[in-house]
Amino acid sequence: MLKELKKPKDIIRLETLRENLILRSRLTREIRNFFFSKGFIETDTPLIIKAPAPEDYINAPQTGALFLRSSPELHMKRLSAAGFEKIFQIGQCFRSGEISRNHNVEFTMLEWYETNQHYDGLMAFLREMLLDISIKIKGSAIVPFRGNDIDFSADWAVYTVEEAFNQFASADPYKAIEDNEFELILVEKVEPNLPKNRPVVLKDYPAQMAALSKLNPKNPKTAERWELYLGGIEISNAYSELTNYNEQKFRFAKAHANRKEKGLPEYPEDRDFFEALESGMKEFAGCALGVDRLAMIFADAPDIRSVNSFTEFE
Amino acid sequence: MDVSELKKGLKVEIDGQPWNITEFEFCKPGKGQAMYRCKMKNLLTGSTMDRTYRSSDKGIEKADLEEREMYYSYKEGEFYIFSDVETYEEMRISKDVLKNQAYFLQEEALCNVLLFNGKPVEVTLPFFIEKVIVATEPGARGDTAQNVLKPAKLDNGYEIAVPLFINQDDIVKIDTRTGEYVERVKKA
Numbered sequence: 001m002l003k004e005l006k007k008p009k010d011i012i013r014l015e016t017l018r019e020n021l022i023l024r025s026r027l028t029r030e031i032r033n034f035f036f037s038k039g040f041i042e043t044d045t046p047l048i049i050k051a052p053a054p055e056d057y058i059n060a061p062q063t064g065a066l067f068l069r070s071s072p073e074l075h076m077k078r079l080s081a082a083g084f085e086k087i088f089q090i091g092q093c094f095r096s097g098e099i100s101r102n103h104n105v106e107f108t109m110l111e112w113y114e115t116n117q118h119y120d121g122l123m124a125f126l127r128e129m130l131l132d133i134s135i136k137i138k139g140s141a142i143v144p145f146r147g148n149d150i151d152f153s154a155d156w157a158v159y160t161v162e163e164a165f166n167q168f169a170s171a172d173p174y175k176a177i178e179d180n181e182f183e184l185i186l187v188e189k190v191e192p193n194l195p196k197n198r199p200v201v202l203k204d205y206p207a208q209m210a211a212l213s214k215l216n217p218k219n220p221k222t223a224e225r226w227e228l229y230l231g232g233i234e235i236s237n238a239y240s241e242l243t244n245y246n247e248q249k250f251r252f253a254k255a256h257a258n259r260k261e262k263g264l265p266e267y268p269e270d271r272d273f274f275e276a277l278e279s280g281m282k283e284f285a286g287c288a289l290g291v292d293r294l295a296m297i298f299a300d301a302p303d304i305r306s307v308n309s310f311t312e313f314e
Numbered sequence: 315m316d317v318s319e320l321k322k323g324l325k326v327e328i329d330g331q332p333w334n335i336t337e338f339e340f341c342k343p344g345k346g347q348a349m350y351r352c353k354m355k356n357l358l359t360g361s362t363m364d365r366t367y368r369s370s371d372k373g374i375e376k377a378d379l380e381e382r383e384m385y386y387s388y389k390e391g392e393f394y395i396f397s398d399v400e401t402y403e404e405m406r407i408s409k410d411v412l413k414n415q416a417y418f419l420q421e422e423a424l425c426n427v428l429l430f431n432g433k434p435v436e437v438t439l440p441f442f443i444e445k446v447i448v449a450t451e452p453g454a455r456g457d458t459a460q461n462v463l464k465p466a467k468l469d470n471g472y473e474i475a476v477p478l479f480i481n482q483d484d485i486v487k488i489d490t491r492t493g494e495y496v497e498r499v500k501k502a
Contacts, residue, residue, distance in 0.1 A: 057347045057369075097318065097348075100340035180370065183346040188366055191343065202344075211345055227344050234343060 020307050023137065024295045028090055030133045031110060031291075038125075040086040040112065045075035047092060051270035053212065054255035059096040061105070062265055068094035071288060072111050073212065074273045077241070080113045080284050081276035088112035090291060101303040102233055105313045108291040117285035119213075119224045119240040123201060126228065126236065126287060127156060130199065137298060145196075145231040145297050154198035160222070161205050168193040174221070177208050191232060200229040212248070213239030228289075230297050238287035245277040315376050317367045320350045325357065325377040328365075332357040332377040332430050357428075358435055380429045386419045394419060396427060396437075407434045417472035418443050418490040439490040444499050445469070447484050450476065463495075 014021075032042065049069045052060040060067040072089050079087055093109045114122070134141055134152040141153035165173040169189035176182040194200045203226035207215055210223030224240035242248050252269065260266055295307040305311050320326070322338040337353035350367045357379075367374065384396040384405065393406040394416065405427070409416055411434055418439055419425075428436040450466035463475040476486060476495045483502030486495055 055345060057342070057345060098340070098342060103340060103342065180368070183343050183349055184366060184368060186343045186346070187341050187349045187351070205344070209345065237344065 014309060017306065017309065020295070020299045020301060021309055023299050024291075024307055026137045027133065027295050027298060028291065030136050031090065031129070034129050034132055035088045035112065038086070040088045040114075041084065043076065043079055043084070043087045043089050044091065045069075045072045045079075045089065047094075049075070051268045051273075053270070054252055054259055054267050055211065056255060056258050059264060060267075061094050061096045067267070070095050071109065073286070073288075074270045076111060076113050076286070077281075078272055078276050080115060080241075080286075081279070081281050085115035085284075086113075099313050102293060102296075104292065104304050104308065104311050106311075107304070110289040110291050110294075111286065113241070113284055113286040115282050115284040118283070119203070119226055119238050119285050122238045122285050122287050123156070123158075123226060126238075126289075127152075127199070134298070143298060143300075145300050146302075148196040148231055150196070150231055150297065151198045156199045156201055157195050158201045158203060158226075161202050162222075164190050164194075164202050173206050177206055182206075182209075191229070191234075194229055194232055196231050201226050202229070203227075210242070210251070211239070212242055212251075214242045214244075215247075230294075233293055233297070234290075235293050235297070236287060236289040238285065240283070240285050243277065243281040243283060245274065248277055249274065315374060317350055317369055317371050317374060318348070320352060320367065320374075325379050326354075327375045327377040327431075328354075328373070331359075332379060332435070333363075336362070357430070378431045380432075382427050382429065384425055384427045386421060386423045386425055388421070396425065399424070405434060407437060411435060412437055414472075414493050415439055415490060417468065417470050418445075418488060418493070441490060442487055442496065443490060444485050444487055447476065447480060447482055447486060450480060450482055452481060 035042070047069055048063060048066050050066055051074070052067050052070050053074050058070050060070040071093050072091060076087060076089060088110065090108065090110050092106055094106050096105065098105055131141055131152045134143055141151060143150045143152065159167070161173050165171045165176065165185065169185045171185050173182060176185050204216060204219070204222035205225045207221055207223050210225060213223045213225040216222045216224050226238050227234055228236040256266065292304050292307055296304060299307055301307050320335060320338060322335055324335045326333050326335065333354040333356055335352050336355050339351040340348060341351060342348045348369045352365050352367065353362065354365060355362050383399040385399060387395045387397050393408055394412060396405045396407060397403065415437060420443055423440055426438040427434050445468045447466045448469045451464055462478050464478055466474050466476045466480060468474060474488065474495055480486065480498060481502055484498055485500040487497045487499050488494065489496050
């Protein structure tokens with residue numbers, strides 16, 4: 001007699017993900033189509049790298065003497081410096097220890113850079129892209145997500161960080177940074193109260209959180225940086241890119257020192273990136289967007305695992 | 315301990331109290347430092363609280379909790395003496411820890427004793443015990459209604475609500491977790 005074989009758990013799991021995985025494939029296809037229609041070229045840069053950009057709170061997993069990239073930023077900027085004026089990439093990035101409903105150590109990032117672009121222009125570009133994608137893959141500008149309808153055709157709700165802290169937390173972001181409470185207030189008071197019926201942007205981050213962005217010439221207390229939220233979840237981060245060699249050198253030196261003080265793995269400096277900056281770069285702007293999270297939104301999925309065929313981290 | 319070790323189900327000590335993390339969420343806003351949002355339940359009082367920790371926060375330790383199987387042996391003054399199933403080591407547990415459960419301790423009962431920093435903080439008795447009713451108003455003949463209750467007394471003075479048909483010297487089953495009557499085991 002033939003023994004009836006039980007269906008393996010992993011097969012059942014993948015079968016239930018079928019619709020989400022098909023949607024994810026359509027999503028990356030439409031993203032590519034949009035960028036190609038705007039005259040961008042797709043780039044591939046290394047996943048295993050010598051010198052990650054030093055960040056205070058992002059850690060690239062180490063593999064031998066090298067690192068898995070936490071972002072394609074520095075390599076793409078070297079391309080921008082070489083005159084590749086409109087470039088994008090969809091690829092894997094890695095951040096140690098980041099596991100949650102909305103995080104996976106390995107995740108998919110969309111990142112693009114445009115020369116002669118500004119952070120406000122990037123916002124208009126992304127708005128057009130999300131509306132276009134939404135209509136192509138959902139047949140509607142309105143996308144239900146975790147009990148709210150996100151309207152991609154609506155005007156985006158744009159707050160400066162200072163406005164958002166005042167309005168939702170009656171707090172001052174600069175004081176919050178001094179008290180080491182910026183993220184606490186952001187997570188506990190600001191983010192839960194952001195509108196969920198349309199895309200929301202927090203812009204003009206305090207200069208202390210500029211990372212690789214340019215300071216706002218009109219208000220040097222702030223940086224030309226914004227973050228997009230959909231349904232209360234952070235989706236995307238954009239900068240007018242810092243092109244000043246000395247300022248970038250200074251910020252990296254500080255970040256390296258902070259990492260050393262905290263006992264985090266030290267990174268070598270990306271010399272080619274700095275030589276590119278030193279040789280002079282045109283003004284440009286760049287944006288990174290979490291593809292898994294965007295797929296989560298369009299699939300109305302409960303977590304990041306529901307839009308990935310395999311996740312090796314639990 | 316490092317805050318990044320927090321996770322659901324972990325038992326931690328905060329301000330001298332043991333807490334169980336019942337819900338846990340990692341968040342990391344805008345390239346900033348990681349936040350760990352926890353819902354916690356106090357293992358002694360049952361009260362709950364929400365706390366969000368930053369990676370730089372200190373003052374949270376793994377709770378030193380241990381569960382041991384022990385037999386109840388005898389009462390000595392205000393203390394109840396238990397002995398460890400494996401080591402036979404004796405432990406004195408006060409009425410404050412046992413509260414009403416003291417009424418349901420029976421010799422040789424196998425109990426679970428929760429130790430926090432080496433001190434007993436909770437005793438889990440066998441869920442059901444049988445006790446004799448030593449006093450109650452006579453039951454109405456033929457009245458088998460379960461939902462109408464009257465007061466009754468155990469040999470140790472504990473007052474329990476029982477159905478009308480229960481009589482003195484009946485043996486009843488009691489749930490030690492709630493202290494309530496379950497069923498009649500034997501008619502007097």
